[in-house]
Amino acid sequence: MAAAFNEFELIDWIQSRCPVPPHDLLSIGDDTAVVPPQPGRELLLATDMLMEGTHFTFPPATPELAGRKALAVNLSDIAAMAGEPHSALVSLALPRSRGADFAKAVMQGLIDLAKEYRTEVIGGDTNSWEGPLVINVALLGTAPQTKSIMRSSAHAGDWIFVTGELGGSLASHHLTFTPRVREAAILKETVSLHAMIDISDGLASDLQHILTESGMGAVIRSQQIPISQRVSSELSAAERLQKAVSDGEDFELLFTVSPEEGQRLLEQNPLAIPLTHLGEITSEEGAFLEKEDGSLIPLERTGWQHQL
Amino acid sequence: MAAAFNEFELIDWIQSRCPVPPHDLLSIGDDTAVVPPQPGRELLLATDMLMEGTHFTFPPATPELAGRKALAVNLSDIAAMAGEPHSALVSLALPRSRGADFAKAVMQGLIDLAKEYRTEVIGGDTNSWEGPLVINVALLGTAPQTKSIMRSSAHAGDWIFVTGELGGSLASHHLTFTPRVREAAILKETVSLHAMIDISDGLASDLQHILTESGMGAVIRSQQIPISQRVSSELSAAERLQKAVSDGEDFELLFTVSPEEGQRLLEQNPLAIPLTHLGEITSEEGAFLEKEDGSLIPLERTGWQHQL
Known part of the structure; x- marks a missing residue:
């Protein structure tokens, strides 16, 4: 009782x-x-x-x-x-x-x-x-002072990175995820971070916040998206990708840096977790997903899966 | 709709x-x-x-x-x-x-x-x-810095004051009360405030917080307690007093100052609302209500009304 x-x-x-x-x-x-x-x-x-x-x-x-x-x-x-x-x-x-x-x-x-x-x-x-x-x-x-990393500071040509892996958090990971406080501190020491956000609503939604606040667009390459093993392997490739783009509560960091700094991160990842170069910030507004064949489709939270 | x-x-x-x-x-x-x-x-x-x-x-x-x-x-x-x-x-x-x-x-x-x-x-x-x-x-x-007024700074001999009037707030006043931010600022400019708390749980309960944190006791004079006109006039005098002591959500300030400063406040109230000298802080622990005849009864949130 x-x-x-x-x-x-x-x-x-x-x-x-x-x-x-x-x-x-x-x-x-x-x-x-x-x-x-x-x-x-x-x-x-x-x-x-x-x-x-x-x-x-x-x-x-x-x-x-x-x-x-x-x-x-x-x-x-x-x-x-x-x-x-x-x-x-x-x-x-x-x-x-x-x-x-x-x-x-x-x-x-x-x-x-x-x-x-x-x-x-x-x-x-x-x-x-x-x-x-x-x-x-x-x-x-x-x-x-003045060193907080905002959503509004993405520059055209910036490389877009994400920590860890995406998708499938809602099954249980959302209760046990690791807040990326240490990772953010290491990144800030290593490179000049431009814009950053944590992925709470899903990659597509949260990228859009950076783009809106920065007045920019973006292209994300579908092949680069790090799909978590938490996403069921019984799904089709398109379904798995959609989950990685649209599922919320991953709480990974999505951030942008200059191409030079991005190159350095690729050569030597300072973190103990994966760090993935997803795509680039563009000066034309709009967020797009670049398919394997090089064609672009709008990156939306839902409703684009049938186009893959 | x-x-x-x-x-x-x-x-x-x-x-x-x-x-x-x-x-x-x-x-x-x-x-x-x-x-x-x-x-x-x-x-x-x-x-x-x-x-x-x-x-x-x-x-x-x-x-x-x-x-x-x-x-x-x-x-x-x-x-x-x-x-x-x-x-x-x-x-x-x-x-x-x-x-x-x-x-x-x-x-x-x-x-x-x-x-x-x-x-x-x-x-x-x-x-x-x-x-x-x-x-x-x-x-x-x-x-x-270091100028916040804590609950723990009441001294033996301090005079205990309260702003405004007490009791009957739960009928409607709890939705429309005036937070005493300006009054606190004026008091702080005018005198050296020792301990202070806002009355959210009722005079008896909140005075006890000051006494516990300060390791002190207190005597409150029943005749001095400013009973609000919100307390129904159809109640007996004892019931009205109990409401003023025990009702919550008055959100008035309860504070202590030295007797000298207390005297100054009585001579010239710097506020546009009533300011009442209720009693004194004592070095012996325990909170007491002094009745009209000078006898003391324990000041409790409930259960003492029959003793009045």
Whole structure:
């Protein structure tokens, strides 16, 4: 049976799991969290709300994985700016019927990932209700001033790269993916990143954000797209490609660099994961997929599979 | 009938209602919001999640008032630290059946209040689902370094003050209350504030937070408690007092100052609202209510009414 709990007991429990933060913060227990000035660094603020039934279901998710994902998607946003995560605020609407152990498991999954990324949980808001689990994380990150990597800085002729592999995340990977925070930091040290985004809605959708914000177009070569082994091998080649282009929640980094820097990345990949040159940014608007025979079709999130 | 809408259209609409921010921020549209360094100022971070059915119901709430309240409770937290609100991230779980106009009304209520407090909506996350409305606001504020007013700084002998009037907020005032941001700023300029908190759970509960964090006790005089006219006049005197002590969501400021500073506040109230000297901080732990006859009873959130 679910044990009864109250908000203050849960806060005490959370606090006991969060050692004195390394950032010299005031911890949980005042009206707001307090973070000292971050001289010379701009502040990055991300937030995501995850709802049971929409962003995860039990099963296959566990409460730990739901908590983990709520932080992970925000870490991925900080990664997309090549920032460093700093501290998190966690708001919960907890299903009353599931009790205290469920609530603690959600927070444990979140706190475990926070520790991996040197991120402190510095505050939040806990509530219970008759509805399903809702978790909101607001994540503070930092970056050297004016060094955040925006979506709007793609240049004509840039090479387009993606980390890792794409497609098939929704089966389970979306609960366990690795936010590419370290990879973004290494890339930023190695090359001059132009535009960057994390792939949450799918390659086609998220590339479009870069193109819209930058006022550019792009050509992606179908043969270059790194299709994940998570995509069922029982599908046709065209179906597999469509999944890699259209599936959401891969949380890989999509970025652009100059051709010279791109060449360097191809010669020596500084990451421990694949890095793929997908295509190029063009000055003419519109996103296109270049087929094996060299012909171009519009790169759309859906509806182009029959053209392959 | 509710009009259909999608996330991107709603974001565009929100963006069109948020003019270029005065803080030199990057606006909505990248992976994270970006705020420039705030030299010499510490960062205050508050978050609150409001759920339909728990924190408001329709009616008597309107979507505008629900959005307003979601920001107002966070502004009140920043006020309790004597900070300045800066910028907000807004996450929504929108009931799909209620459509686009409902979503816009929620945001309009929030944005209207944000403008009053020179606070910019700089990012967020919009979702729709079959569940009730959930709104999470994460609010960034700032204060001169080490000048935030904590709960933990009450001294023995301090006079305890409260702004405004208490009790009866849950009938409707909780949807329309004024966050005491300006009042906190004036108080901070006028006197040396020791401890401060906003009254969200009720005078008895929130005073206890100050006492626990400060390791102190307190005596409150029952005759001094400013009972709001919102509390029904049909109740007995004891019932009215209990409501003023125990009702939540007044969002007034409860604070302590030295007796000398307290005397100055009594002689010349710098605020346009009532300011009441309720009692004193004591070095012995425990919170007590001093009755008219001078006897003391424990100040508890509930269960003491029969002793009056």
